Amino acid sequence: MRKKSRFLPATRKEMDALGWERPDVILVTGDSYIDAPAIGAAVVGRVLDRAGFKVAIIAQPDTESDRDITRLGEPALFWGVSGGSLDSMVANYTASGKKRKRCDYTPGGDNTRRPDRAVIAYTNLIRRHFKGSTTPIVLGGIEASLRRVPHYDAWQKRIRGSILFDAKADYLLYGMGERSVVELAEALAKGTSPDAIYGLCRKSDEPVEGYLELPSLVEVKKDKDAFSRMFLAFKANADAFTAKGLVQKHDTRYLVQNPPQPPLTAEELDSVNELPYTRELHPLCHSQGEVRAMETIRFSIASHRGCYGECNFCAIALHQGRTVTSRSEASILRETVNLTHLPGFKGNILDAGGPTGNMYGFECEKKLKKGACKDKRCLYPRVCPSLKPDHSRLLSLLKKMQEVPGIKKVFSASGIRPDLILADKKKGDRYLKEVVAHHTSGQLKIAPEHTSEAVLALMGKPTTELARFRKRFQELTTEAGKPQFLTYYFMAAHPGCGQSEMDELAQFCREVLHTRPEQAQIFTPTPSTLSTLMYVTEKDPETGKPIFVEKEKEAKERQKGALHGAKGGQGQKGKEKHHKKRDSKAPSAGRKPQKKRPSGRKGGRSSS
Numbered sequence: 001m002r003k004k005s006r007f008l009p010a011t012r013k014e015m016d017a018l019g020w021e022r023p024d025v026i027l028v029t030g031d032s033y034i035d036a037p038a039i040g041a042a043v044v045g046r047v048l049d050r051a052g053f054k055v056a057i058i059a060q061p062d063t064e065s066d067r068d069i070t071r072l073g074e075p076a077l078f079w080g081v082s083g084g085s086l087d088s089m090v091a092n093y094t095a096s097g098k099k100r101k102r103c104d105y106t107p108g109g110d111n112t113r114r115p116d117r118a119v120i121a122y123t124n125l126i127r128r129h130f131k132g133s134t135t136p137i138v139l140g141g142i143e144a145s146l147r148r149v150p151h152y153d154a155w156q157k158r159i160r161g162s163i164l165f166d167a168k169a170d171y172l173l174y175g176m177g178e179r180s181v182v183e184l185a186e187a188l189a190k191g192t193s194p195d196a197i198y199g200l201c202r203k204s205d206e207p208v209e210g211y212l213e214l215p216s217l218v219e220v221k222k223d224k225d226a227f228s229r230m231f232l233a234f235k236a237n238a239d240a241f242t243a244k245g246l247v248q249k250h251d252t253r254y255l256v257q258n259p260p261q262p263p264l265t266a267e268e269l270d271s272v273n274e275l276p277y278t279r280e281l282h283p284l285c286h287s288q289g290e291v292r293a294m295e296t297i298r299f300s301i302a303s304h305r306g307c308y309g310e311c312n313f314c315a316i317a318l319h320q321g322r323t324v325t326s327r328s329e330a331s332i333l334r335e336t337v338n339l340t341h342l343p344g345f346k347g348n349i350l351d352a353g354g355p356t357g358n359m360y361g362f363e364c365e366k367k368l369k370k371g372a373c374k375d376k377r378c379l380y381p382r383v384c385p386s387l388k389p390d391h392s393r394l395l396s397l398l399k400k401m402q403e404v405p406g407i408k409k410v411f412s413a414s415g416i417r418p419d420l421i422l423a424d425k426k427k428g429d430r431y432l433k434e435v436v437a438h439h440t441s442g443q444l445k446i447a448p449e450h451t452s453e454a455v456l457a458l459m460g461k462p463t464t465e466l467a468r469f470r471k472r473f474q475e476l477t478t479e480a481g482k483p484q485f486l487t488y489y490f491m492a493a494h495p496g497c498g499q500s501e502m503d504e505l506a507q508f509c510r511e512v513l514h515t516r517p518e519q520a521q522i523f524t525p526t527p528s529t530l531s532t533l534m535y536v537t538e539k540d541p542e543t544g545k546p547i548f549v550e551k552e553k554e555a556k557e558r559q560k561g562a563l564h565g566a567k568g569g570q571g572q573k574g575k576e577k578h579h580k581k582r583d584s585k586a587p588s589a590g591r592k593p594q595k596k597r598p599s600g601r602k603g604g605r606s607s608s
Contacts, residue, residue: 030084082141095522108289241371340406353414361393
């Protein structure tokens, strides 16, 4: 039986019970306080706590009063400010600009607690109620991480400068941050300079010798080509093994970005996930209502971190890294045993995976020694031979998790990549068979995103044989005797995608997949993605050639509507008949399509 854990304090009463006069660090977050390894503030708090620092948490403070922000006093070392698990603007608004009514990370579910541009709002809140304070404010989390350099803000439709300057904060820690936050706390406790810490951004009156200077903020605001050069240099220096430090002029001062921290080792990732999380919602938050995200977070396990998929519209590779670190089997099994002792556990692990479910257990040996390649990707335009996909470790892990006493089912809900399965000639089919038979709760998620080869090229996604994968899934589902189906995630209005490409996709869904996809989204130009760069410049960054970019709201909705309006077939859950493959229409967007492989129709593949 695992030892009962305690929450990090969130109230003055809890601090008094610990005998604290003041905490060393106060973390302010846009999420409710869920004490679980899937929540950034909880992880950072636990890591600092293990290092011997007194850490407290203020979750979703009221920005209109001092009621929440002042209740714990002022920290001795620093304030840590995060927008939460999501960029606050993505959390608050749909791709069409409508206000989201619901929030899975807020008690009661009403989306009223996370302010727009939460990182800036919380920093201003601290400054307002602790006037004259010299305690540093440190930004972190995905909102700060992806806005650390000048970026396009889709909601204001303009280039904004680094959030470090906009928020008037002292430091910014980018990426996952477990190492850098401890190094920062230790430096501040000792009174030494934290300026050289990897994974840290700061302000400077002068550029740093040896650092690569990016085009200035003034330049990137007025010149799209300068913005493109800046972003491509920024992206090229995101790998821990090869990155240079970056510097960029912001008016009269400079943004300094130190090189990134190396990815955690497997042992380090094990230790982070095995810290004494309660896996509960803090009572202060719980008194305000239930939090929907708890339904999945509490009984799920992260098996790995990072993503080498590098889809152009996704920022996971930039935030978590291109290197996948897999936890040890022993650590995951210990966590599995611990879950069986939690109140309310009914025997089901709701998800065992990571950004993508089947990246566990293998990585490119060259990358691990020398870093990610600068001139090619792991999975695009096809799976690199150096990666050598191998599902053996994942098969072993799932089998052993399933055998833990008290476990009924271990589900793979993260979504899987068909291209990795098809590329693994030895174990790929066996893995899919096991997932279909034992680890799918009625539906298996894949994210082809599109079927137009030109659009997929601009997405940075290979053209996987979607029809072939679907056929094999159906065969294995029939063998298993289960009424299961594939859930397809598609995207409308990505740069390079016009109405004709969406009509083609709708026809493919109708004639080949026999379905009307329920999971479709309009592309949102989020900060620091290559797709957002295309959206701003209306150019293919690889070739420099112009591409079509849909920017009219109504037209974007029509693109999505074409997919949702597709009719025919018997639906995803019905029986699907075999349908002959058809040749696709010639794509009209962006790059020239790649030559078709002889094996027939190719769709997309899943991603995180």
